[in-house]
Amino acid sequence: MSSSRRELANAIRALSMDAVQQANSGHPGAPMGMADIAQVLWADHMQHNPNNPEWANRDRFVLSNGHGSMLIYSLLHLTGYALPIEELRNFRQLHSKTPGHPEYGYAPGVETTTGPLGQGVSNAVGMAIAEKTLAAQFNQPDFDVVDHFTYCFLGDGCLMEGISHEVCSLAGTLGLGKLVAFWDDNGISIDGHVEGWFTDNTPARFEAYGWHVIADVDGHDSQAIADAIAAAKAETSKPTLICCKTVIGFGSPNKSGTHNCHGAPLGLEEIKAAREFLNWPHAPFEIPADIYAGWDAKISGAAKEQAWNEQFAAYQQTHPALAAELTRRLAGDLPTDFAEKADAFIQQSQDKAENVASRKASQNSIETFATLLPEVLGGSADLAGSNLTIWSGTKGISAEDASGNYIYYGVREFGMSGIMNGIGLHGGFRPFGATFLMFMEYARNAVRMASLMGIPNIFVYTHDSI
Numbered sequence: 369m370s371s372s373r374r375e376l377a378n379a380i381r382a383l384s385m386d387a388v389q390q391a392n393s394g395h396p397g398a399p400m401g402m403a404d405i406a407q408v409l410w411a412d413h414m415q416h417n418p419n420n421p422e423w424a425n426r427d428r429f430v431l432s433n434g435h436g437s438m439l440i441y442s443l444l445h446l447t448g449y450a451l452p453i454e455e456l457r458n459f460r461q462l463h464s465k466t467p468g469h470p471e472y473g474y475a476p477g478v479e480t481t482t483g484p485l486g487q488g489v490s491n492a493v494g495m496a497i498a499e500k501t502l503a504a505q506f507n508q509p510d511f512d513v514v515d516h517f518t519y520c521f522l523g524d525g526c527l528m529e530g531i532s533h534e535v536c537s538l539a540g541t542l543g544l545g546k547l548v549a550f551w552d553d554n555g556i557s558i559d560g561h562v563e564g565w566f567t568d569n570t571p572a573r574f575e576a577y578g579w580h581v582i583a584d585v586d587g588h589d590s591q592a593i594a595d596a597i598a599a600a601k602a603e604t605s606k607p608t609l610i611c612c613k614t615v616i617g618f619g620s621p622n623k624s625g626t627h628n629c630h631g632a633p634l635g636l637e638e639i640k641a642a643r644e645f646l647n648w649p650h651a652p653f654e655i656p657a658d659i660y661a662g663w664d665a666k667i668s669g670a671a672k673e674q675a676w677n678e679q680f681a682a683y684q685q686t687h688p689a690l691a692a693e694l695t696r697r698l699a700g701d702l703p704t705d706f707a708e709k710a711d712a713f714i715q716q717s718q719d720k721a722e723n724v725a726s727r728k729a730s731q732n733s734i735e736t737f738a739t740l741l742p743e744v745l746g747g748s749a750d751l752a753g754s755n756l757t758i759w760s761g762t763k764g765i766s767a768e769d770a771s772g773n774y775i776y777y778g779v780r781e782f783g784m785s786g787i788m789n790g791i792g793l794h795g796g797f798r799p800f801g802a803t804f805l806m807f808m809e810y811a812r813n814a815v816r817m818a819s820l821m822g823i824p825n826i827f828v829y830t831h832d833s834i
Contacts, residue, residue: 472793493538518548538783758774800827
């Protein structure tokens, strides 16, 4: 007998409250509140293959409200990624694959490190830019070999952070139609009910950015969620914000809807009451076979990737040069003649021994390396003429034509840096972004995240002064 949607969602709720309780630390409220949304998205829409988390044409999923990490760990475990139940039992323990906030490089399927609120959505915008630009550069008639969505869960805290304004504004301007964000509108943060400090008209805010906004979606009504996602995917010229009204800690009889379930274990007695409320009679970390079967995405994921592989094989036959270049760039390999030409440029520069400003020397380097490396995706935070980041082959990307190689970020240093992280994580590009050195202070947290994740982004800083 197949399991109902609510039963499948309740598996997320049970794993989340049990793992947080065992660790005696964590955030059960968000995973329990967003479980129904996650079930519809991952069961019906996510294009992914648990057997191959690195499949190039997978949809990207970003949990920007990363404190709710048991949501993504539950999803990865249940759908069949190499994240066994023992790792969920070891939630927040040293050397586990399930740290308190998702960290890139630990659990398979975690696309980026999230924790600093707002940075996840900036990474998601970067991933969506990468998808749109890569598609514009490589797709051909009858061959949409780059064709995937970026889905982002975010909460009130992400929207309060200033970086969300920077990146969501740019996302609207660039018409990122394959970016779909889900706002967990539960009205609760650590300090309590948010109406004392967050009264923005969020739907109107995003409409002003140029987003497609779907308001007042019941985040616990699977059909309403399914209809909203379908409408979001049908709008290809704008990013979409789905505003989901949810109850934080859904299923906890005495703590749901309050800040008491936001960032602390529910407690053994409350978990017992939640099990009764949810009609979940199973022991901690016990998932029945029919629930596992209802979630398992290994067979369907393998079939999706195989279908794409067959399409790509036909693309290789018809467009061999493009296919070879796309394969190289997605693998992160350098062109075969890169070392020789780079060495020649360096030797030539040394022979000339020109006495030029350091930013001019930087521009000379950009001119050479951006020509050698078509994967370079440059940009500046409204300082191109001062940072000297424009080269002879520069072509800006836009909503209408994303085939270029340069992003005019506007005055958005923090947002630029977070977006660059998303572009780098997506693959296919080597991004650089520029501003004055002092303005790196605006962007420090995103630069820190790039370092922690080991992303080889290039940050260009000029005008070292007070």
